[in-house]
Amino acid sequence: MSEPLPTTATVGVVGAGTMGSGIAWVAAAAGHRVLLHDVRDGAVAAARDEIGSRLQRSVDKGRMTAEERSAILGRIEHAPALAGFADAALVIEAVAELLDVKRLLFAELDGIVGDQAILATNTSSLSVTAVAGGLRLPGRVVGMHFFNPAPVMPLVEIVMGAASDPVVVERVFATAAAWDKTPVRCTSTPGFIVNRVARPFYSEALRILSEGTADAATIDAIVTGAGGFRMGPFALMDLVGLDVNLAVTRSVYEQTLDPRFAPNVKQQALVDAGYLGRKSGRGWFDYGADNAPPAPFPPAPAPEGCVVGEAPQYDGLAARLEHAGVSVERGGYGIATDRAWLYRTDGRPASVLNQGLTGLPVILFDLVGDWATASCIAIAAPRSIDDDVIAHAAGLFQAAGIDAFRVADIPGLVLARIIAQLISVAADAATERVATPDDIDTAMRLGTNYPAGPFEWAERMTTEGVISVLGWLHDWYEEDRYRTAAGLKRSRHEELPLREVYG
Ligand code: NAD
Numbered sequence: 001m002s003e004p005l006p007t008t009a010t011v012g013v014v015g016a017g018t019m020g021s022g023i024a025w026v027a028a029a030a031g032h033r034v035l036l037h038d039v040r041d042g043a044v045a046a047a048r049d050e051i052g053s054r055l056q057r058s059v060d061k062g063r064m065t066a067e068e069r070s071a072i073l074g075r076i077e078h079a080p081a082l083a084g085f086a087d088a089a090l091v092i093e094a095v096a097e098l099l100d101v102k103r104l105l106f107a108e109l110d111g112i113v114g115d116q117a118i119l120a121t122n123t124s125s126l127s128v129t130a131v132a133g134g135l136r137l138p139g140r141v142v143g144m145h146f147f148n149p150a151p152v153m154p155l156v157e158i159v160m161g162a163a164s165d166p167v168v169v170e171r172v173f174a175t176a177a178a179w180d181k182t183p184v185r186c187t188s189t190p191g192f193i194v195n196r197v198a199r200p201f202y203s204e205a206l207r208i209l210s211e212g213t214a215d216a217a218t219i220d221a222i223v224t225g226a227g228g229f230r231m232g233p234f235a236l237m238d239l240v241g242l243d244v245n246l247a248v249t250r251s252v253y254e255q256t257l258d259p260r261f262a263p264n265v266k267q268q269a270l271v272d273a274g275y276l277g278r279k280s281g282r283g284w285f286d287y288g289a290d291n292a293p294p295a296p297f298p299p300a301p302a303p304e305g306c307v308v309g310e311a312p313q314y315d316g317l318a319a320r321l322e323h324a325g326v327s328v329e330r331g332g333y334g335i336a337t338d339r340a341w342l343y344r345t346d347g348r349p350a351s352v353l354n355q356g357l358t359g360l361p362v363i364l365f366d367l368v369g370d371w372a373t374a375s376c377i378a379i380a381a382p383r384s385i386d387d388d389v390i391a392h393a394a395g396l397f398q399a400a401g402i403d404a405f406r407v408a409d410i411p412g413l414v415l416a417r418i419i420a421q422l423i424s425v426a427a428d429a430a431t432e433r434v435a436t437p438d439d440i441d442t443a444m445r446l447g448t449n450y451p452a453g454p455f456e457w458a459e460r461m462t463t464e465g466v467i468s469v470l471g472w473l474h475d476w477y478e479e480d481r482y483r484t485a486a487g488l489k490r491s492r493h494e495e496l497p498l499r500e501v502y503g
Contacts, residue, residue, distance in 0.1 A: 002170035004178035007031035009089035012079065012113075014038070014105060019122050020094035021047035022150030025054075027092075028075040029151070030179040035079040035088060039095075044078040051076065054151075085112055090175065092144055094122040102131050110135050118168055120144035124195060125251045128161035128188035139165035142172050145192055146181075147447055154182045155446035161188045182446055184439035190255035193435050194447035195248050197454060199261045200421035202245060205233035206264035208417065213408040214378070216284045217294040222405060222414045225376035228369040228451035233418075234284040237267070238277035242284075246271050259481040260425055296376060297406060300391040302326055302399030307336040309344075313460070316372030320400035336360070339392050342379075346465060347411045347420075347472025351382040361385045363393040364409070367416035367461065369451060376403040378413045411472035419457050420469040423498070426454035427487035430502045437499040458498040463491040466498075 005011075011027040013020050016038035024047065028034045036044050055069040082105075085091055091109055095101055106119055113119070119141045121131050132141035143159025156176040160169050169185065176183035186193045205219050214222070220232020237245045246267055253261040270276075270283060277283030285291045305327035308318045317335075318328045335342040341360045343353060345367065353362040363385070366378035377397055381390050394404035407413055412420055426444075430437050441453020458466055466488055473482035490501040 002167070002174045004174040005032075005089050005171065010035060010087055012037070012085040012088035012091035013094065014082070014091065014109075015094035015096075015122075016040075016043040016047040017094065018148060019146060019150060020092075021051060022148070023092050023094055023122065023146055024076050025051045025072070025151050026146075026179055026181070028072045032075065034076045035084055036076055037079040037082060037084070048073065048076055048078075082108055082112055085109065086114070088113055088117055090118045090120060090172070092120045092122060097123060097125060099126050099130060102126065103134065106131060106135055106141065110137065115140075118142065118172060120172060122146055125191065125248065127190075128159045129163065130161075132161050132163055138163035140168055142169050143188060143192070144172060144176065147194075153446070154180075155194070155443055156181045156183045157192045157194065157443065157447075158183045158185050159188050159192055160185065164188075182442060184435060184443045186435040186439065186443075187433060189429075189432065189434050191248070191252040193429065193440055193443040196252055196261075196434070197422065197426045197429055197440060197444055198448050199249060199252055200425050201418060201448075202233050202237060203249065203261060203264065204418045204421045205414075206267060208410075208414055209234075210264065210266055211408070211410065213410050214405065214414060215294070217291065218405050218407070219414055221294040221296075221376055221403075222366065222378045222407075223418065225403065226366060226368045226374050226378065227415045227419070228373065230449045230451075238283035238285055238287075241277050241279055242267055243271045243276050259479060260421060262481070294405065296403035297391065297394035297398070299398060300395035302395045303337045303339070303392060305329070305337070306396060307331055309333050309335065314371060316370060316374075317368075317400055319372070320402075321396070324399045324401070326396070326399050334365075335396065337392065337396060340389050342393055342396070345380075345411075345413050345416050345469065347416075347469035349382075349409045349411055349472070349476075350380050350385075351409055354382055354384070361389050363390060364413060365393075365397075366407075366413040367419060369415075369460070374402055376405060378407045378415065379404050380407050380409040380413055382409055411476045412469040416461070416465075416469050417473065419454075419461065420466050420473070421482075423454045423458045423461070423466050424470060424483075424485045424488070427458075427485035427498060430455075431485065431487050433502075437502060455497075455499040458491075463488055463498055467492060 011032045012035045013024045014037050016036050024034045024036045052073050058064045059069050128143040132138035142164045145157035147153035158173045173183045216234040220234050223229045223232040249263050275282045281287050307329045308314050310330045322328050341362050345364050350364045364380045368374045397404045426440050437455040441455050444450045444453045470484050491498040
């Protein structure tokens with residue numbers, strides 16, 4: 001275990017904007033003397049004022065004393081010139097996201113700080129290897145990717161460039177941990193962990209929308225209500241800004257040319273029109289109007305009894321049905337009633353499953369994160385099935401307090417399709433040694449607030465389940481976008497959980 005920088009070490013922060021001021025606050029709160037520099041007149045004073053008033057709120061709420069507040073503020077000093085950084089042990093830059101600007105800055109710092117000093121970049125999309133390129137001591141450069149707002153978000157991606165010295169990486173890792181953050185290690189690849197692995201959350205939802213499988217409000221309702229995500233992809237794009245989200249997508253796509261990251265034309269059109277999300281009043285949703293709420297199935301009668309699959313994952317559903325007075329037996333797969341067989345999607349469309357596999361009509365239901373707490377679910381059926389049979393299936397879920405949304409009969413419905421792609425991208429990131437599965441899960445839980453990391457989802461869906469959904473998507477669309485990640489194949493052949501194939 002490497003030792004963190006002692007709190008007696010001076011930390012330099014370049015750039016006093018959104019991220020730099022947050023990072024300065026974090027380092028000062030950890031006890032360091034912080035030197036803050038910005039080329040813009042008044043930027044440092046404005047940052048200190050902002051930090052001061054936010055700290056005051058903590059004082060007002062009794063979370064810190066006035067003395068602690070002034071001690072933190074007192075440790076943040078204005079450095080009018082970079083020359084003031086001569087005795088800094090660590091300099092973190094959070095300036096404009098332009099390679100030339102960052103390279104120029106680091107070249108200058110290289111000649112100012114001591115040879116033992118560490119230089120860190122908070123870049124979110126540039127290559128750490130490229131930022132360090134051409135420096136006298138490129139081994140001292142690492143990525144320290146904080147998330148916004150830096151004082152609140154626990155995750156820091158510690159990014160290793162090709163030349164980064166492992167000793168420096170470990171020192172920065174230990175320092176971030178000492179600053180009360182949760183660091184994860186990753187290599188310098190496009191999007192690092194979070195901005196890469198999160199892409200299918202948006203891109204797959206956008207495909208589902210573009211194909212008319214469900215509208216944005218319904219997709220968001222399913223992802224939150226069935227998947228346990230705090231926000232749906234469309235509400236989240238509106239919050240982040242469609243333009244910001246598209247720029248990240250574009251950056252990752254242009255650097256990888258992976259079709260899973262391809263930008264979506266609908267999103268591009270909204271950005272071109274100035275519909276950027278909350279900040280412009282309109283994005284996927286219109287913030288000045290009453291948006292139509294998603295429309296679940298109208299109330300339908302509950303069946304008197306059913307047979308619920310014996311797998312433990314259905315315990316929560318069985319308990320909820322029993323609580324509602326439905327008589328429940330356990331056995332087999334999916335859910336059987338006297339009128340229909342409800343089958344959890346394995347990628348096969350309901351139209352395929354209804355071709356004589358059983359005497360009863362087959363209705364598909366989507367992946368659910370946790371049956372004990374789910375508030376809604378997607379279901380699908382071919383047009384040939386009578387509406388009253390579909391209502392019967394909806395009535396069963398409604399009895400358990402779960403709204404049912406009927407979506408088009410496509411492979412993987414909504415949640416299983418999005419999650420399978422998240423797992424696929426995460427599996428490839430682990431194959432490319434971007435990060436370990438554990439660090440990928442941690443990063444996605446903390447960096448994006450996902451209820452579970454992709455490898456945890458893979459355990460819930462099983463390797464076979466994920467391969468099956470991807471296989472059917474691949475078969476359906478004949479697109480490389482839905483290829484089966486190599487890690488999933490290894491997991492199947494070695495009969496190991498996906499998380500364990502990367503040792
Ligand atoms: P920002 O525009 O709020 O702040 C950038 C600051 O840097 C400005 O005050 C600007 O005057 C200053 N600056 C620009 N060039 C400079 C130079 N050569 N020397 C000194 N100061 C200079 O930007 P931000 O959102 O804080 O982003 C900063 C960096 O952090 C970028 O690399 C960005 O990609 C990254 N980042 C941003 C976020 C985010 O959500 N905003 C999250 C993670 C990482």
